[in-house]
Amino acid sequence: PDASVDLARAARCGFPEVVFGEGKTAEQIRDVFTAQRGAGQRGLATRVSDEARGLLAGQMPDAVVNDLARTVRFGEAKREIGFVPVLTAGTTDRPVAEEALETLRWMGVRTALIADVGVAGPHRLPERLPEVEGADAAVVVAGMEGALPSVVGGHLSCPVIAVPTSVGYGANFGGLAALLGMLNSCAANVVVVNIDGGFKGGYVAGLIATGANDRELDR
Amino acid sequence: PDASVDLARAARCGFPEVVFGEGKTAEQIRDVFTAQRGAGQRGLATRVSDEARGLLAGQMPDAVVNDLARTVRFGEAKREIGFVPVLTAGTTDRPVAEEALETLRWMGVRTALIADVGVAGPHRLPERLPEVEGADAAVVVAGMEGALPSVVGGHLSCPVIAVPTSVGYGANFGGLAALLGMLNSCAANVVVVNIDGGFKGGYVAGLIATGANDRELDR
Amino acid sequence: PDASVDLARAARCGFPEVVFGEGKTAEQIRDVFTAQRGAGQRGLATRVSDEARGLLAGQMPDAVVNDLARTVRFGEAKREIGFVPVLTAGTTDRPVAEEALETLRWMGVRTALIADVGVAGPHRLPERLPEVEGADAAVVVAGMEGALPSVVGGHLSCPVIAVPTSVGYGANFGGLAALLGMLNSCAANVVVVNIDGGFKGGYVAGLIATGANDRELDR
Amino acid sequence: PDASVDLARAARCGFPEVVFGEGKTAEQIRDVFTAQRGAGQRGLATRVSDEARGLLAGQMPDAVVNDLARTVRFGEAKREIGFVPVLTAGTTDRPVAEEALETLRWMGVRTALIADVGVAGPHRLPERLPEVEGADAAVVVAGMEGALPSVVGGHLSCPVIAVPTSVGYGANFGGLAALLGMLNSCAANVVVVNIDGGFKGGYVAGLIATGANDRELDR
Amino acid sequence: PDASVDLARAARCGFPEVVFGEGKTAEQIRDVFTAQRGAGQRGLATRVSDEARGLLAGQMPDAVVNDLARTVRFGEAKREIGFVPVLTAGTTDRPVAEEALETLRWMGVRTALIADVGVAGPHRLPERLPEVEGADAAVVVAGMEGALPSVVGGHLSCPVIAVPTSVGYGANFGGLAALLGMLNSCAANVVVVNIDGGFKGGYVAGLIATGANDRELDR
Amino acid sequence: PDASVDLARAARCGFPEVVFGEGKTAEQIRDVFTAQRGAGQRGLATRVSDEARGLLAGQMPDAVVNDLARTVRFGEAKREIGFVPVLTAGTTDRPVAEEALETLRWMGVRTALIADVGVAGPHRLPERLPEVEGADAAVVVAGMEGALPSVVGGHLSCPVIAVPTSVGYGANFGGLAALLGMLNSCAANVVVVNIDGGFKGGYVAGLIATGANDRELDR
Amino acid sequence: PDASVDLARAARCGFPEVVFGEGKTAEQIRDVFTAQRGAGQRGLATRVSDEARGLLAGQMPDAVVNDLARTVRFGEAKREIGFVPVLTAGTTDRPVAEEALETLRWMGVRTALIADVGVAGPHRLPERLPEVEGADAAVVVAGMEGALPSVVGGHLSCPVIAVPTSVGYGANFGGLAALLGMLNSCAANVVVVNIDGGFKGGYVAGLIATGANDRELDR
Amino acid sequence: PDASVDLARAARCGFPEVVFGEGKTAEQIRDVFTAQRGAGQRGLATRVSDEARGLLAGQMPDAVVNDLARTVRFGEAKREIGFVPVLTAGTTDRPVAEEALETLRWMGVRTALIADVGVAGPHRLPERLPEVEGADAAVVVAGMEGALPSVVGGHLSCPVIAVPTSVGYGANFGGLAALLGMLNSCAANVVVVNIDGGFKGGYVAGLIATGANDRELDR
Ligand SMILES: Nc1ncnc2c1ncn2[C@@H]1O[C@H](COP(=O)(O)O)[C@@H](O)[C@H]1O
Ligand SMILES: Nc1ncnc2c1ncn2[C@@H]1O[C@H](COP(=O)(O)O)[C@@H](O)[C@H]1O
Ligand SMILES: Nc1ncnc2c1ncn2[C@@H]1O[C@H](COP(=O)(O)O)[C@@H](O)[C@H]1O
Ligand SMILES: Nc1ncnc2c1ncn2[C@@H]1O[C@H](COP(=O)(O)O)[C@@H](O)[C@H]1O
Ligand SMILES: [Mg+2]
Ligand SMILES: [Mg+2]
Ligand SMILES: [Mg+2]
Ligand SMILES: [Mg+2]
Ligand SMILES: [Mg+2]
Ligand SMILES: [Mg+2]
Numbered sequence A, B, C, D, E, F, G, H: 001p002d003a004s005v006d007l008a009r010a011a012r013c014g015f016p017e018v019v020f021g022e023g024k025t026a027e028q029i030r031d032v033f034t035a036q037r038g039a040g041q042r043g044l045a046t047r048v049s050d051e052a053r054g055l056l057a058g059q060m061p062d063a064v065v066n067d068l069a070r071t072v073r074f075g076e077a078k079r080e081i082g083f084v085p086v087l088t089a090g091t092t093d094r095p096v097a098e099e100a101l102e103t104l105r106w107m108g109v110r111t112a113l114i115a116d117v118g119v120a121g122p123h124r125l126p127e128r129l130p131e132v133e134g135a136d137a138a139v140v141v142a143g144m145e146g147a148l149p150s151v152v153g154g155h156l157s158c159p160v161i162a163v164p165t166s167v168g169y170g171a172n173f174g175g176l177a178a179l180l181g182m183l184n185s186c187a188a189n190v191v192v193v194n195i196d197g198g199f200k201g202g203y204v205a206g207l208i209a210t211g212a213n214d215r216e217l218d219r
């Protein structure tokens, strides 16, 4: 097959390899999924093109396709574990948040979406803070100036995974403004992933939530 | 004299020319001040070296020297007009804030310093908000991720002049992170000046506060 | 509804929330407008796609659509207040200027367009200066090297809001050249907004013009 | 006092405010420490100048000063909790690693230093992997091309906090090369902090290790 | 003819001029090939558009067209000489690897493709190392963080030609992340070519493999 | 001798090689001058350190040393030819202007310094325009936003050589802002040289002034 | 009319205003041409879209349309004056060279195209040097590393106007590599214009060739 | 000992580990040398501080110290093998060239220095070409625009290792201009290393010269 797959990753790293769908055909992705299914593993592909998502939806009866997130996945987690809320600054950050949410669902982590609580409306976040209580980690998705993770970080005691988005224009330079802002966050509990990196934001938050010790047992 | 001065600026622009002190000797600055004094104008020099500040303090009995701000000025405004608070995110942003404050005092504008209210301590700004009531404009000085102007902007109805500072390290790239963050602010009332541009931040806020109509009358 | 709206912003910040239309459907924008209309507020959406503008024009009889500006708005200001001229360097900067003009009209501010007075034709600006007399603030829109705000700033005593545009090619790097030029303006009364940020340029100029004190009374 | 301190942070965020020592005098730092001591809190200052470290060591009998890390701290954690190894690519990355280690010790987390295991000597990491067994999170410090976090990430199932350093020359552009490399890591469990951000790397790893639930109990 | 050709290059540099196909028509490329054929030279064109490749395939019976590599070539090397393996980090780096492979085949060098051995699966490279035994040079193609050349370089004693690709998104900035990583490689035997520069990577590796002395004799 | 010199350049290019003094000792520079004197050529060295200038002044009785320009030269032009004014935006741009002036004097071109006519004082340039009448080319030196060349270009029919300087701070990024501004000038007669490139600015203006045809005859 | 025109420019600057055609309709361009024709001026428009060129060709019988250059012009120069050769490094730099050539023809300057003499074929330039003899200035167009202007500059005594192009890929960053190379040219007679700035390259070379003194007389 | 050393590298990679001396004390370097001496290996340290070089010279009787190159080495190669000339563009590039030369000498490769043959003096390189005859590879060191490797590459059939230097000022951006130029070289045989990377340039050229097959036998 054209696209090889690292079946050992589940044992070594706790979860199976996730397919980077950019530039891959439905066939290439399905080949990986078939191999994973054969090894008793769950599967997730991110950044899948519209065409490939359509074809995979038709071929795989148990495929969970999320068009906003541009993901395809299959296989159920044994039980729900931990809690990771996903917060967004504006309406337009939604697709990246969805990629994080799909990744967390695939990992078996309980999630919540708290959308459109950016700092321009400062009363909105405090109103929603009760919903993030008990979080093991929070994923905060923001474009433009990317200020939300710092503010969320100031309210929480758990790690905050900041995901800059390319939302905005002009001097946002494709997400660079948000990225630099988050890297320089004055809140001590904020770490950062790549621009539009919803997958990785969700994945690391999920690792924290499932916890080092519980990992072996459940999967 | 080596450094020429634009004495017509007071009539044309409302305030006398301000000396950009970087790389200038005490003698060059004093020459400008002497010319301005002769024309009945007040004087302000910014980014003045330690040595030049010391010499000017010795030579001009009415010099107001601010070592934190690195400014020298002389001449009193006729009366106090308007109100512009200056807010800082962290302790280290103080010198840039002082440059803005000195500029505002020289313009005759009432000021207040609200220091160290950065977003990592989210309860600090709300506690101090009563002190900014009645502001004609606010100057917000912040380094690192530069998130404070967006948050202040969300609370106020007046213009916010955001001043990015070079405070921070690594991926702050000498203030670039704060600058880009402020330019991409999702708060609609935020405008931006150069990195470490305390003078210009104070000056434009002062222009707004003194108001277009009152300007001719008072000076 | 999919897109939430911050109805409290009008009371807190003086004007209702403005919709960032980029990537939003006509339906999402109309939902916000309906909520705002219900709360007795005026509405403005910027960066609205051609398709969404067409649909909104059909659905809302009182919609004011500006195709050059890519804006949609509804609701009349109670009375005209203040004066903000909008100047452009070249013919191609017009769309960004229109976004500023629409924002000012929506705020109820008197405006004037002074187009194509860039520095390559140095006689053009002086000829038109009488038209900016009495301005509370000026919005200056320029691409390429972005020199116009400095020149305008040298002639006026009011604040100048500089709006860099992405007009140009090669080493303009999508508006970066104009942006950096404006941030480093040697004119003391120049502040800057994002590249192509006609909305914010108009908005802050409008805030200055309506004046901090008059704001509560009129809207 | 000149430098204010956010004493509420310990309750809100799990650990007391950490002093950003850059540009601060011994006196400013000691004022914060005195306030924290008065509130029964432990204290940590990072990026403290040589002079300030010397003065603080003389004034505070219980100060733990680390010259390589440029840190000063006081106060003992009640008991050791969790395990976070710190790995470095080369000998020159040591100071940043020490800052992470000091932060972890101050948080009460068990640590281990695994130095000089960069990818140019590919046999070195596998030999030391047994020492990272049981890690709750790993901090990986690397300059130059910053490849080590990806390789470590491929071996571990826990989160990897990547800390780029400014070690190198030429096209490392002060740590930019390592930073970009880490942000684009193909290993799914890698998150990133600022260049030379040993403190934040250690802090977030420490948060993961102490665990959301245990935090309230112990401090 | 519209596109001139440097027929002397074969004598001077060991191999004929290679056509940079970007922006060239099939006709322009064929003119060069005809001139080269007339001079008894082999021909290679890279970065050829889909349309031009189709036309050239129809017009030249002995054309070897590689659609993945976007190359067209003709003419056989007299005998196979040397050995250069081409390694890739991920599935998506394949097209750039193919361009290197085609160049090596055109030069008469024996090759091998070792695909998808990126550092996120650390066991994969060691398993395949026997296949690179005896290499005169290795071409290593990688996008994202570009860590693979450093790891390969640590295992081999021959020169490693690192080829960064634009594969990835966000802060990969079109291949900049991989490029900077490779330039800062801590492995002493790694040299770098342009982003997506499969041709040059293959060409220099081929020069090393054919060897300075053998060059004159065989072609 | 340690530093070689290209004595053929005078015949080939119209003027002798100019020594790039950065990092060179007085001895290295004097060796070049001695060789040039021997060949009947004039000599010029730029960017000469304070120490080297002092030594050369002591050793060469006919040395013309300019401390502001950091140049050393010897040898008289046969007659004055052409006219090139040098204009500066601010007082601090003077050293770069002096380097241009020294280069022009060494070439035998008549010059004039028109200092401190930046755009923030818009009346200053028009007042001085009569002094540039008859110019063969103009050198315009400016830092910060670098707007002056565009304005000068709009008034003149001769070529304008724009020299960006590193004068400024913050987002001037060491002269980048002025450089980009000048490259994007909307005035059609503006060409650009390197940041702080007073030498090259003066040299090319001098070439234009001396005229292609007259060059052979006079030197 | 929608697009204004600066008819005074011909008197002030020696040549009429040139239309920047990017983003302009055929109608807007024709309006300017009509005004210029009415004032007895010649006309030139650059960067004209395919559609607008087609329409203008149909409407203006005397239009000279160059599809490679994307220019439209009308009006004959009174007589040919001066000589400016245009050199290109590679075949793909041709369109930018054509824009320079059209500009020179419109100015009435004699030209010659010397194409494809880049440094990779070092014998090519010396062979063609006789063709540039007598040049008043040379325009050198190059992409990729942009080395050709330095080499040409080393051979000639007249000014060299270097025009970087966006030809290339990867780390050429849209022409940045060539631009920076040319700005740092070690040849003293090289000045630079914007990336893909064929118009300005040709224009300034034309100004030099027509000569300051002859300008008034001939047009 | 504080600095560990990878003694296995000689067997794995053909040559012993080279010490990156930046930021290391004489003691740290001597520890590595002692370990290498004990293992029968030769030693080389680069980027060694003035102080450390002085101390090492005093302590190690067989140390070969090169102050220009900032290197220290010990141990003789068994016999001379291959030939690698090192060329520089200007006098100021010498220190980087010396680092390459020292590395080659330590590897036992015959070298030659061909200095100051930059493209501004185009006759200089052809005159010296006979001296590079028979080269297995060439190292070309250049700052400013970095054009020399392309020109050298056009003359030779062997690989050219281009080493950009930080020599220059302004828009050279610390060597970035030369680096980008070299990466975009239109000569097919040019590969690139880090800015000021004399060591790596010499090392890879040395690997090519010693040849893959001969390596095991001789050391
Ligand atoms: N959206 C994503 N962003 C970054 N990395 C990803 C993404 N999705 C999958 N990956 C990683 O990509 C690698 C697979 O790449 P490939 O071999 O090209 O399919 C795996 O190691 C995943 O961890
Ligand atoms: N053209 C614009 N540029 C920048 N910000 C805008 C623009 N139009 C609206 N906004 C802001 O965008 C925010 C709404 O974003 P959203 O929730 O995505 O609709 C509001 O706070 C507005 O102040
Ligand atoms: N200030 C300067 N800026 C740029 N190039 C210069 C300068 N002064 C001299 N040069 C050039 O530097 C070259 C000599 O450099 P070098 O061989 O290092 O002595 C000559 O080609 C001069 O044209
Ligand atoms: N290709 C071009 N590149 C840069 N500037 C140009 C170009 N063509 C025309 N111009 C300039 O653009 C200005 C006209 O701009 P506009 O008013 O938008 O038509 C004139 O001042 C010309 O000098
Ligand atoms: Mg919203
Ligand atoms: Mg604080
Ligand atoms: Mg115009
Ligand atoms: Mg080591
Ligand atoms: Mg894979
Ligand atoms: Mg001045």
Ligand SMILES: [Mg+2]
Residues within 6 Å of the ligand: E004, E005, G089, G090, G091, G116
């Ligand atoms: Mg060619």
Ligand SMILES: [Mg+2]
Residues within 6 Å of the ligand: F004, F005, H090, H091, H116
């Ligand atoms: Mg020289």
